Amino acid sequence: VSPLGALQPIADGWATSAVVDNAFLLLDPDGSNPSTSFVALASLDRLVATDDGLLVASLSHDCIVTAHFDLEGNKTSDSSSLTDETAYELGIGRSGEQALVVWSTLDTVVARAVTSANGAPIAEAFSLESGIVKDDFSVAMGESGELELAVAWSERDPDSRKYTTRLAFANAQGVVGAPRTLISDWNAQRVLSIVPVGDDFALLVSYDEAPVVFLLDSDGAPKGSGRKLIGAKQAVDMALFGDELMVSGVLMAHP
DSSP states (O other), X not given: OOOBOOOEEETTEEEEEBSSSSXXXXXXXXXXXXXXXXXXXXXXXXXXXXXXXXXXXXXXXXXXXXXXXXXXXXXXXXOEEEEXXXXXXXXXXXETTEEEEEEEOSSEEXXXXXXXXXXXXXXXXXXXXXXXXXXXXXXXXXXXXXXXXXXEEEEEOTTTOOEXXXXXXXXXXXXXXXXEEEEEESSOEEEEEEEEETTEEEEEEEETTEEEEEEEOTTSOBOSSOXXXXXXXXXXXXXXXXXEEEEEEEEOOOO
């Protein structure tokens, strides 16, 4: 059974999805009474909460599809196909009535906007990055303004084994400003979460097998060095709690 990802609050409880497999699970507000079975759209489900349910984007064997589900796990819209190109990983984020699905092909990072209500595409797909062969892709999104998202992703060059983490702002029409390189070295990197903090952002990255929080300004530029979570070997997610950041993770075992 695949490990489960971070819990995501929905109107009537929580939702979580499998990390490396298909399907998602719904739970009551206190974490009890899980769905009688996993709910799946296709073969690799990624989800975001909406006002009345969940918007799910998923890899299929020959395309990427989206659909909306209610709080009982019932599909409430027809599936929409976003592309028929081969993709390897994807993510989804939401800003109001629109959402953005981002995926990786062999040499491109692609995004396409859909409606939050049913996942139907509302604009043509566009590239966040192109012409760079990659693997080990991960992506996270956080709201950066009305109908706009900050998109952070990490990738590895399969030849040099060098990792790079980048950030770009995007809306339904395309990239807003130039993408920014945040980290580029041979330490393993995996983007886990990005959250708005006022006009700025906090980015959680698994960096060299340790959780590191980077504070970014409103343009996505780093504000000083990253903050490593001493004693932790793995992070799961991050959230804003009042005027503090909460990071969930796994502590190192001590003899």
